[in-house]
Amino acid sequence: MINSINKNIFQIKETPIMEVANYGRNFTKETGKEVYPAWFGEGNISTDKLIYNKTINALKAGETFYTYQNGIPEVREEISKYMNQMFDVKTSPFQHSIVNGGMLGIKICCEIVLEKGDEVVIVGPVWPNIRSSVVLREAVINEVSLDFDKTWTLDLNKLLNAITNKTKLVFINSPNNPTGWMLNSSEQQIILDHVREKNCWLLADEVYHRIVYQGNASSSFLSLSEPEDKLLVINSSSKSFNMTGWRVGWITHPEYLGEHIAKLIQISTTGVPEFIQKGFIEALKNHEFLVKEVMKNLHVSRDFVYNKMKHWTKLKINKPESAFYLFFKANDARDSISFCKNLIKKTQVGLAPGVAFGKTGDNFLRLCFAADVKFLENILNRLEEEFN
Numbered sequence: 001m002i003n004s005i006n007k008n009i010f011q012i013k014e015t016p017i018m019e020v021a022n023y024g025r026n027f028t029k030e031t032g033k034e035v036y037p038a039w040f041g042e043g044n045i046s047t048d049k050l051i052y053n054k055t056i057n058a059l060k061a062g063e064t065f066y067t068y069q070n071g072i073p074e075v076r077e078e079i080s081k082y083m084n085q086m087f088d089v090k091t092s093p094f095q096h097s098i099v100n101g102g103m104l105g106i107k108i109c110c111e112i113v114l115e116k117g118d119e120v121v122i123v124g125p126v127w128p129n130i131r132s133s134v135v136l137r138e139a140v141i142n143e144v145s146l147d148f149d150k151t152w153t154l155d156l157n158k159l160l161n162a163i164t165n166k167t168k169l170v171f172i173n174s175p176n177n178p179t180g181w182m183l184n185s186s187e188q189q190i191i192l193d194h195v196r197e198k199n200c201w202l203l204a205d206e207v208y209h210r211i212v213y214q215g216n217a218s219s220s221f222l223s224l225s226e227p228e229d230k231l232l233v234i235n236s237s238s239k240s241f242n243m244t245g246w247r248v249g250w251i252t253h254p255e256y257l258g259e260h261i262a263k264l265i266q267i268s269t270t271g272v273p274e275f276i277q278k279g280f281i282e283a284l285k286n287h288e289f290l291v292k293e294v295m296k297n298l299h300v301s302r303d304f305v306y307n308k309m310k311h312w313t314k315l316k317i318n319k320p321e322s323a324f325y326l327f328f329k330a331n332d333a334r335d336s337i338s339f340c341k342n343l344i345k346k347t348q349v350g351l352a353p354g355v356a357f358g359k360t361g362d363n364f365l366r367l368c369f370a371a372d373v374k375f376l377e378n379i380l381n382r383l384e385e386e387f388n
């Protein structure tokens, strides 16, 4: 009977991150021992009251009804102001649609662009759910891998050669999860020019654009774009505002796509609840203060973890320029899933296996350092014996 469901569902695998996390949960159930989690991409600081107070007020005011699919006018206005200021552009509110999380934004963009057999060029390693969104459309992935030596780099020629007349979509996540690698503006210009020449779509996942350790934000393809470009940019409240559980993201898109995105929102979530949008507007209005707080903590955490781990002998590590992960090469982690499971048994620390992020990822492990120093000290003490 199960054979009669959409066969593409079987092509989507449970991510190895979930596999390890489920193993850890079972380990706790069976042994009663806690597992210290550094496997998922979120911090342990909850949302600021500036944000949730607005949501509480909206709920009290009875704003609990169906609402505009692409977002209430006020939120689209505020997103447009934020993006224009951040990236020195002149977008209109109609170029932004709020969605229930960056993930849904990616899925909707894949639905908008991709048909069976289309070719998608992806720069990896990359967050696994992106691949699944492509696979569900029965599109074909051509992955171009970053190179790792002392740091992560992209061989631009390799990418440009991969983007041909057959390419329908190019997917780039910069700042990058899991590596912390980032494109600079001149690289973005070269890629955008090439994409224009090949007349394909560019889907830029910029959800970590504020999680940078120098400056205020990463450079964006948006800053270089013209209104006629086939450019879709994904963003999210999750990482910059500690709002992972709220499920708020947005797509920046050509204005003519708004009505089509609205249809896809209608048949998925029908829109982000109005009371959630009200809280998010407050996040955007106070972004400077809120992001400063987030980054103050992340600076401390990154330096703490990196300065300890860089001396460890059984791994190779780079200092991430962005995002909140250490993605390190571990000498003994040839099969990163089994390695992570064993690590749980030995140290009670949960890391994400590198293979989850693509073919370049095995041999690597991802540690999310978006946590307070006390928590990080505990996990590093546990990991040191294994890696030093």
Ligand SMILES: Cc1ncc(COP(=O)(O)O)c(C=O)c1O
Binding pocket: 041, 100, 101, 102, 103, 104, 127, 173, 176, 177, 205, 207, 235, 236, 237, 238, 244, 248, 249
């Ligand atoms: C690279 C990347 N893109 C998109 C997302 C989706 O974020 P959200 O759906 O929480 O907005 C994530 C979340 O971890 C991510 O790491």
